[in-house]
Amino acid sequence: MFRKALLQRLSRVGGKVGVLIGCLMLPLAVQAQTSQAPEDSRSTPRPEAQSEIEKGPVISQFRENWILGELRSLRQDMMEYRNEMTKQVTDRELEVADKAMGYATNTVTYFFYLIAGAASILALVGWSTIRDLKDNVRVYAEKEMSRLTVEYESRLADLEKELRKKSLTIAENQEEIERTNEIHSLWLKASKEPSYKEKIELYDRILELRPDDPEALAWKADAALELGEQRWALSLCDRVLEVDEENSHALYQRACAWAGLGETDNALRDLEQAVNQSDALRQHARAEEMFQPLRDLPRFQAVVGGEEPFDP
Numbered sequence: 001m002f003r004k005a006l007l008q009r010l011s012r013v014g015g016k017v018g019v020l021i022g023c024l025m026l027p028l029a030v031q032a033q034t035s036q037a038p039e040d041s042r043s044t045p046r047p048e049a050q051s052e053i054e055k056g057p058v059i060s061q062f063r064e065n066w067i068l069g070e071l072r073s074l075r076q077d078m079m080e081y082r083n084e085m086t087k088q089v090t091d092r093e094l095e096v097a098d099k100a101m102g103y104a105t106n107t108v109t110y111f112f113y114l115i116a117g118a119a120s121i122l123a124l125v126g127w128s129t130i131r132d133l134k135d136n137v138r139v140y141a142e143k144e145m146s147r148l149t150v151e152y153e154s155r156l157a158d159l160e161k162e163l164r165k166k167s168l169t170i171a172e173n174q175e176e177i178e179r180t181n182e183i184h185s186l187w188l189k190a191s192k193e194p195s196y197k198e199k200i201e202l203y204d205r206i207l208e209l210r211p212d213d214p215e216a217l218a219w220k221a222d223a224a225l226e227l228g229e230q231r232w233a234l235s236l237c238d239r240v241l242e243v244d245e246e247n248s249h250a251l252y253q254r255a256c257a258w259a260g261l262g263e264t265d266n267a268l269r270d271l272e273q274a275v276n277q278s279d280a281l282r283q284h285a286r287a288e289e290m291f292q293p294l295r296d297l298p299r300f301q302a303v304v305g306g307e308e309p310f311d312p
Contacts, residue, residue, distance in 0.1 A: 179209050196223040214240045214247055221253040225290065230260035248278040256290035264294060272303050 183206050190202040203220040207213060221236035237254035240247050251274035258267035271291070275282045285291055285304045294300040 183209055190219070196226045199223045200227075212239065212243060214244050214250065218247065218249045218253055221250070221257070225253065225256050225260065228260075230257045233257040234261070246277055248274045248281060251277070252281050252284070256288065259290050259294055262293075264297070267291075267294060268297070268299050268303065271300075275303055 186202050186206050186209075190199050190206075193199050193202060200220055200223045203216045203223065206216040207220075210216070217236050217240045221233040221240070224230075224233040224236060234254060234257040237250045237257060240250035241254070244250070251270045255267045255270035255274060258264075258270060271285060275285065282304055291300065
């Protein structure tokens with residue numbers, strides 16, 4: 001509304017100013033036209049006309065009064081416009097100041113209500129309750145910290161145990177690998193050693209690294225048989241069969257030991273079990289010198305020859 005009224009006022013004032021400018025410029029236009037008369041009229045102007053021209057444009061009394069009236073009206077309109085603008089600006093400033101004062105008053109009021117409410121709650125609840133609440137919070141925090149400390153200590157202890165266990169396992173595996181490599185080297189030396197006594201010493205070193213090793217005991221029994229120690233070989237084979245009852249190599253060596261001691265039935269029984277578990281030992285038995293006393297026996301022929309076992 002304010003902008004619309006301002007535009008109307010400006011348009012009215014602008015129209016009046018245009019009319020006044022037109023009235024003032026009209027005599028000048030007339031003078032310009034008279035000055036631009038055709039130059040072909042070389043005759044000398046009349047004295048009356050020359051005097052009027054020297055006096056300049058003449059404005060009538062009516063036109064002068066009308067122009068002065070319009071100027072007075074224009075000045076009054078400008079004063080009214082100025083007063084109206086001052087009034088509008090003052091109203092806007094007062095409105096803004098009123099809203100600002102209202103916002104400030106509401107803010108202070110609400111803040112006062114908030115402080116009053118908090119003070120009322122503190123007065124109702126009491127400082128002792130707040131102190132109890134503070135103590136309870138401290139106790140709860142201490143309990144929670146203690147619980148977390150115990151829990152993390154337990155986790156760290158379990159982690160430490162697990163790490164220690166894995167470290168021991170790694171160390172044991174490392175020792176086992178070193179032991180296996182050493183045993184492997186001893187087996188290679190024993191396979192290349194021509195002396196049976198040296199073989200027995202190597203087998204003993206293997207047994208020191210891995211006690212009750214069936215293979216080491218069986219091959220040690222074989223070396224003892226080669227040295228003529230049948231009872232020693234028999235004892236070694238018994239140790240192997242205590243751990244592995246179906247060890248064909250130990251059964252074969254014990255059969256050789258029984259044959260060397262003259263125990264024919266025991267020798268044939270162990271030989272039969274050995275060849276039943278490992279058919280490759282049948283061919284070895286045919287060429288075995290320890291079985292020389294048994295070669296003519298039908299049961300031995302049945303065992304090594306692939307015939308039906310002899311039933312005494």
